[in-house]
Amino acid sequence: MAATLLSCLNLCSSALPCQSNLGSLNTPRLPPYINGPHPGGSLTPWGPRNASSCIPYDISAIPNTGVTRRYAWTVTNTTLSPDGVELSMLVVNGVFPGETIEANWGEWIEVAVTNGLEDWDTLHGRHTRGNAMSYCLSKTFTYRIRAELCETSWWHGHYSAQYVNGISGAIFIHGPSSDKSYDIDVEPVLLTDWFHDFYDNLIIDVFYATETGIPHFPPMANNMLINGKNNYPCANATGGHTCTPNAGLASFKFESGKKHRLRLINHAAEALVFFSIDGYEMTVIANDFVSVVPHQTDLVQTGVGQRTDVIVTGRNNSKESV
Numbered sequence: 001m002a003a004t005l006l007s008c009l010n011l012c013s014s015a016l017p018c019q020s021n022l023g024s025l026n027t028p029r030l031p032p033y034i035n036g037p038h039p040g041g042s043l044t045p046w047g048p049r050n051a052s053s054c055i056p057y058d059i060s061a062i063p064n065t066g067v068t069r070r071y072a073w074t075v076t077n078t079t080l081s082p083d084g085v086e087l088s089m090l091v092v093n094g095v096f097p098g099e100t101i102e103a104n105w106g107e108w109i110e111v112a113v114t115n116g117l118e119d120w121d122t123l124h125g126r127h128t129r130g131n132a133m134s135y136c137l138s139k140t141f142t143y144r145i146r147a148e149l150c151e152t153s154w155w156h157g158h159y160s161a162q163y164v165n166g167i168s169g170a171i172f173i174h175g176p177s178s179d180k181s182y183d184i185d186v187e188p189v190l191l192t193d194w195f196h197d198f199y200d201n202l203i204i205d206v207f208y209a210t211e212t213g214i215p216h217f218p219p220m221a222n223n224m225l226i227n228g229k230n231n232y233p234c235a236n237a238t239g240g241h242t243c244t245p246n247a248g249l250a251s252f253k254f255e256s257g258k259k260h261r262l263r264l265i266n267h268a269a270e271a272l273v274f275f276s277i278d279g280y281e282m283t284v285i286a287n288d289f290v291s292v293v294p295h296q297t298d299l300v301q302t303g304v305g306q307r308t309d310v311i312v313t314g315r316n317n318s319k320e321s322v
Ligand SMILES: *[C@@H]1O[C@H](CO)[C@@H](O)[C@H](O)[C@H]1NC(C)=O
Pocket: 049, 050, 051, 052, 053
């Protein structure tokens, strides 16, 4: 893991920015669990435990695999153009969205963070219980958290609104919690609003009405991104930003007749995000860390921070599936 990150860092420059591997046709599929020792030689890292032991806050139910998954991250101030509009962004290891954290239920996760920013930075694993939040007051800090709940989540920078400029990514905790009746675990589907502005300007805008008493609408997003990608009409670009048209859309490989799990994650600044796939029904199987009774819909709404896991069946249509 660390070796991959280092070679990635070495390749990054403003001329050749490191690309996130999310949202492209060769993004690796997610495995049902990551390799490692399985307690008592059982088939999965969680042994005989089932969904009902994954949801409740019962520490004695959590498997102890003795494994720690380690990540080495450097936060820097880098120029990237996710939708073609060049911005000063705050990112981990040069990429946006940041690296996906993956672990099996019960394992430990250690993230050694080096702060390459002028402002102090803190990270926050979203609500994997209280232990996830720590404060980073030095140049380097190692976060150590336990994967106590199962399935889909995300991490983000926690200093002011810095995550809005790029410090965020997905978290997957492989566990027994949800419906496993799907064939392919596609990849995270990170959904966000996107602002062509630095976070501190946005914060000033948000608090303008409170501080001046003058009614003021909060800033409107310039775009929406899926896995850090979208196009933008360059004629609309303001603020003197360099804009390159047709930056490209996120794409996902579907197989005909197969059931695909999509893990939708709203990592927006302020947007309630509506997600649909033209002409497809989705079966919702989980919300946040909790499995739900499966139900069909053609439109999923997620609030900021929320995750919804859906299953989508690939059509037998060569234009839409392979
Ligand atoms: C899940 O595990 C618990 C505790 O071992 C057991 O009581 C329960 O019957 C199991 N539920 C299912 C659906 O297998």
